[in-house]
Amino acid sequence: MIVGNDVVDLRHPENQPRAIHPRFDERVFTPAERAGLTHEVTAHRTRWLMWAAKESAFKVARKLDPGVRFLPRRFSVQLEGKKWAAVRHAAERFRVSFCGGDDWVHATATRFDGSDATREPSGMVERVPGGESSAEYASARVRALARSAVGSVLSIAPREIEIAKVANVPVALRRKLLLPVDFSLSHHGRFLAVAWSLREQRSSQ
Amino acid sequence: MDTSEIQAKVVEIIGRYAKNKEAAATATETTNILEDLKVNSARLVDVILDFEDEFDIEVEDDDADAVNTVGDAVALIQSKVA
Numbered sequence: 001m002i003v004g005n006d007v008v009d010l011r012h013p014e015n016q017p018r019a020i021h022p023r024f025d026e027r028v029f030t031p032a033e034r035a036g037l038t039h040e041v042t043a044h045r046t047r048w049l050m051w052a053a054k055e056s057a058f059k060v061a062r063k064l065d066p067g068v069r070f071l072p073r074r075f076s077v078q079l080e081g082k083k084w085a086a087v088r089h090a091a092e093r094f095r096v097s098f099c100g101g102d103d104w105v106h107a108t109a110t111r112f113d114g115s116d117a118t119r120e121p122s123g124m125v126e127r128v129p130g131g132e133s134s135a136e137y138a139s140a141r142v143r144a145l146a147r148s149a150v151g152s153v154l155s156i157a158p159r160e161i162e163i164a165k166v167a168n169v170p171v172a173l174r175r176k177l178l179l180p181v182d183f184s185l186s187h188h189g190r191f192l193a194v195a196w197s198l199r200e201q202r203s204s205q
Numbered sequence: 206m207d208t209s210e211i212q213a214k215v216v217e218i219i220g221r222y223a224k225n226k227e228a229a230a231t232a233t234e235t236t237n238i239l240e241d242l243k244v245n246s247a248r249l250v251d252v253i254l255d256f257e258d259e260f261d262i263e264v265e266d267d268d269a270d271a272v273n274t275v276g277d278a279v280a281l282i283q284s285k286v287a
Binding site: 014015020021023024027028051055069070071072073074134135188 | 245266270
């Protein structure tokens with residue numbers, strides 16, 4: 001299963017309603033999506049749920065086709081309650097699950113082809129001790145979480161796992177060989193998140 | 206407005222959203238906005254909208270997506286204001 005994820009810190013100053021550009025919603029959401037932002041009480045959370053759904057679906061789409069670009073309005077989101085969303089992009093469909101708390105949301109996307117409908121990738125969200133960290137710390141820490149996650153799935157010591165990027169997509173290597181786990185990394189504000197799943201019918205190459 | 210003026214304004218706008226303020230202060234035309242300056246994808250939307258406001262231009266989604274570096278932004282804006 002191919003996964004994509006995105007975490008959003010809902011209390012980060014940069015994404016508060018008065019901090020974002022007045023045309024932000026118009027720029028990134030379809031008219032149907034914007035209709036879900038009319039209620040002041042729920043608009044903030046809904047905005048970032050839909051954004052996280054688009055971003056996480058894009059991460060899956062990019063793995064399927066490296067030529068896919070992140071043009072947010074072309075990833076159309078249909079929220080299905082507070083825990084799920086369906087995302088469409090061109091001919092592809094994606095299923096997104098959400099988890100979160102009062103001050104964060106984490107979206108995990110997979111390609112929707114029917115066969116994956118009853119299976120979910122695994123995920124982990126960590127709150128950074130002491131508040132928002134530097135980009136360098138967040139990047140290093142979220143990779144450490146990924147090594148732990150991949151190691152636990154494959155029963156490999158995390159120290160033997162290297163997280164690298166191939167065509168801007170993170171991959172896990174052990175002794176330069178690709179490990180059969182697909183995963184996605186995200187960090188924002190006070191939160192770090194990893195989603196992962198065993199890659200089926202593929203072996204180390 | 207000449208290229209250096211556009212670039213100075215572009216760097217100022219991007220700098221508002223850059224997590225890496227040090228890199229923003231020394232940004233050149235080859236500086237990557239997402240990777241080097243740590244501007245996240247949501248804030249990049251704000252950057253593009255600020256370009257529209259500052260230079261009185263319209264940036265299509267396809268054009269916005271092609272902006273990876275400071276130089277890309279300057280070239281795009283130059284093409285729109287010319």
